[in-house]
Amino acid sequence: MPRTRVHNLNISLDGYAAGEHVTFEEPIGGAERLFEWFDGRAIHGVDGVDDPWTLDRALTSLWGQGVGAEIMGRGKFGPQVGEWTDDGWRGWWGDEPPFRTPVFVMSHFPHPTVEFGNGTSFHFVDGAPEDVLQRAQEAAGGLDVRIGGGPSTVRQFLEAGLVDFMHLMIVPITLGRGVSLWEGTDGAEAAFAVESIGSRSGLTHQLWNRIEPRSPSGQR
């Protein structure tokens, strides 16, 4: 049965996974240190990677396996707020966005679909997490759906009981402020078996596997 998965979500020791104000200069809103800690991701599998196959690489390599669509918040696509303007923005990723699948960008404002040659297409959708997930599942063709972030988007799906698997990377830094993955949650871990693994790099990986059946809103 297809799953809804979160991968490679970097969070600080104080629970922040992004800064508060994304700009064109600061895609993570000032929390770029979360990503500077470790640059050895291998999101499309380790087998093409010439660098050492570390634990960090082995775990980040799960990101793309068996995923047929992604859902992201609009702040992950771009720093604009309010109505979209015709500014030619096509995301942060140049001509080769790493997704290679349909991507559903949650936004209250309409925007034409943005397509790339490598299989990536951005579709802008409004709706509750359940509805957006259903559209993404239809597009995923039987494969899994990844919730790509940012943290408030992941939290929305967590709170709706829609996440089956989550891989967090706890980075040994404090940020003091930002967008918290955990804000307002209480017992987020209750529906999961959580495994924590220390890495030589200083990261702590966590694998969250759902143990409870989906809530009714999450049934497919």
Added chain:
Amino acid sequence: MPRTRVHNLNISLDGYAAGEHVTFEEPIGGAERLFEWFDGRAIHGVDGVDDPWTLDRALTSLWGQGVGAEIMGRGKFGPQVGEWTDDGWRGWWGDEPPFRTPVFVMSHFPHPTVEFGNGTSFHFVDGAPEDVLQRAQEAAGGLDVRIGGGPSTVRQFLEAGLVDFMHLMIVPITLGRGVSLWEGTDGAEAAFAVESIGSRSGLTHQLWNRIEPRSPSGQR
């Protein structure tokens, strides 16, 4: 550049990776407990696996990624010794051997090729590790070659300086006797960066990444 890799090699605390006498009843030669410890392998990737995605599964899932051929000792193919007889033996794995690539079985005695419908074919070859590796690399079509075991075969390739990556799973049991992975080696670790990771299951995973250039005999 293609690598030569070892994956999911279970060894006991006292260094044994197989029993001494493989029989039709005991494919691991009496050391079956090494494999009973953990049955949650996911050798062809985790994405088809409905069970929880644990660390153990994530690491065992590297087994099949990017591999185009395997090399194994004859004891992994079957318990027979000496000249092969026409006994109809086609390996331990039924009609669907998990390899799905050419497999080179090291044997001093000739044996016709054994083929299966799922891409697995067993080729029986005699020669030094360097020569067998070269044949396997040609068959792998640019992908990596896996050294599939047993332990004395892995040790042969290790001693020849031909192994680029090795994933060991140290099982928290003692066996007292058997075929040791380490017998006769001294400083096997010297050419590698070794990362050790404890798992909730009790296994210790080790990732060995070669840091020294290949020995001349291993140059391709």
